[in-house]
Amino acid sequence: xxxxxxxxxxRPGLKVLRDSPMSLHTTWRIGGPADLLVxxxxxxxxxxxxxxGRAEGLSVTVIGGGSNLLVxxxxxxxxxxxxxxxxxxxxxxLQAEDLGDTVRLRVGxxxxxxxxxxxxxxxxxAGLDWGVGLPGTIGGATVNNAGAHSxxxxxxxxxxxxxxxxxxxxxxxxxxxxxxxxxxxxxxxxRPRSHHVVAAVFRLPKxxxxxxxxLADEHAEFRKRTQPTGACAGSTFANPPGDFAxxxxxxxxxxxxxxxxxGFSAKHSNWIVNAGGATAAQVRELxxxxxxxxxxxFGVSLVPEIEEVGEx
Numbered sequence: 414x415x416x417x418x419x420x421x422x423x424r425p426g427l428k429v430l431r432d433s434p435m436s437l438h439t440t441w442r443i444g445g446p447a448d449l450l451v452x453x454x455x456x457x458x459x460x461x462x463x464x465x466g467r468a469e470g471l472s473v474t475v476i477g478g479g480s481n482l483l484v485x486x487x488x489x490x491x492x493x494x495x496x497x498x499x500x501x502x503x504x505x506x507l508q509a510e511d512l513g514d515t516v517r518l519r520v521g522x523x524x525x526x527x528x529x530x531x532x533x534x535x536x537x538x539a540g541l542d543w544g545v546g547l548p549g550t551i552g553g554a555t556v557n558n559a560g561a562h563s564x565x566x567x568x569x570x571x572x573x574x575x576x577x578x579x580x581x582x583x584x585x586x587x588x589x590x591x592x593x594x595x596x597x598x599x600x601x602x603x604r605p606r607s608h609h610v611v612a613a614v615f616r617l618p619k620x621x622x623x624x625x626x627x628l629a630d631e632h633a634e635f636r637k638r639t640q641p642t643g644a645c646a647g648s649t650f651a652n653p654p655g656d657f658a659x660x661x662x663x664x665x666x667x668x669x670x671x672x673x674x675x676g677f678s679a680k681h682s683n684w685i686v687n688a689g690g691a692t693a694a695q696v697r698e699l700x701x702x703x704x705x706x707x708x709x710x711f712g713v714s715l716v717p718e719i720e721e722v723g724e725x
Contacts, residue, residue: 424461427451429492435484435723438476438495440548442644442687443696444484444723447474447493454498455506456521456574456611463609464580466492474722475609477553478525481647486693487724496609497550498523506612507532517571518615522552526559527633534625538617540569542625546633548647552610556599557718558592562632566613567592574612575599582611595651595718604722641678644687649677649700650715658715659683665706672698693725 421427429451435444449471453459459475466473472491476482479495498506498521506521507529516538520529529551530544543564544554553559555573559566570587577583590597599608650658662668662682669679675691677699678684685696704715 421451421461421465424458427453427458427462433493435488435493438493439479439482439484439646440644441479441483441646441685441691441696443486443691443693445486445488447489448491450493450495452495452497454496454502454523456523459494459496459522459609459611460576460582462492462494463576466494467580472605474604475552475606476722477522477550477556478548480548481553481557481559481719483646483693483696483719483721485721485723485725489723491605496523496552497525500525500528503528504532509536509538512616514619516617516619518617519574519612520551520615521612522550522555522610524551525549526551526554531626531629533617534629535622537620537622537625539620539625540564540615540617542629543632545629546636551613555590555610555613556597557720558590558595558597558600560595565592565594569615569617570613571616572614573610574614575608576611578607584614600720639681641680641684641686644689644691645678645684646719648683648718649685650683650703651718653713653715656713657683661707661711661713661715662703665703665710667703667706670699670702672702675699677703693721697721697725 429449432446433450434446436442451462453462475494503524506524508519510517526544526547526549530541533541543562554566574584652658659682667677668682670677673695674688675695678686707715
């Protein structure tokens with residue numbers, strides 16, 4: 414059982430846990446313990462937690478929904494901050510400004526991507542319906558430039574609010590992220606991060622709420638039909654130019670291929686599922702084996718979409 418330490422100064426609701434298993438906080442259900450862990454459900458909580466961690470001389474790791482993430486079996490040293498807020502509680506993280514034909518929507522990093530996409534669709538704000546049914550948070554989706562159905566987060570992103578190494582918040586244009594397919598300067602800047610996403614600001618065109626909700630429902634149904642459920646982290650590899658990682662993996666015989674309790678899904682070859690008790694080492698072995706075989710057979714280098722964090 415985790416043991417609590419004193420709460421963060423001036424934020425009595427933020428309790429710090431010691432040795433909290435990261436397997437409880439990632440969608441893969443994999444990962445060793447975090448030395449210290451705190452939940453930060455609001456932007457102000459995030460700022461306070463980061464400031465406290467830095468003042469204490471700790472390495473700070475901020476995590477959103479815990480998807481698209483492989484935490485090492487050795488856990489994470491320093492302080493882990495869980496920047497997430499479930500469901501309807503995220504309504505307080507959204508601020509909308511009517512601009513006529515469009516809406517400017519500021520969304521706190523903690524808001525769930527799927528919930529935000531549906532919230533926008535129900536109000537007739539287009540551009541985020543593709544996120545309905547996807548795991549993760551707005552912050553994580555911004556860092557990864559998440560996308561689906563031929564749309565990426567950057568397509569409607571106007572600006573991003575970030576916290577820098579000096580503890581200052583800045584509002585920067587979307588172009589600052591240098592976003593491309595599953596890439597931003599934050600994601601590929603290494604850890605510990607030099608910047609943390611506090612909020613994302615979108616410019617969304619107005620549309621028909623009925624049509625947008627119908628489209629969002631179609632996206633969610635498509636994912637239920639084609640993608641596995643259970644303990645998984647999303648797509649393992651980014652799609653190579655002009656092709657699909659899932660097709661290459663299936664052709665190479667990886668559908669259902671397993672190493673211990675970790676295995677490529679029989680439903681979608683580009684997803685690795687934890688059948689119960691899988692380790693990060695098993696997932697890494699699967700990834701390396703798949704990369705080697707696909708390279709040998711097709712001459713294609715598969716690039717992991719999954720980010721690794723922590724000690725092996």
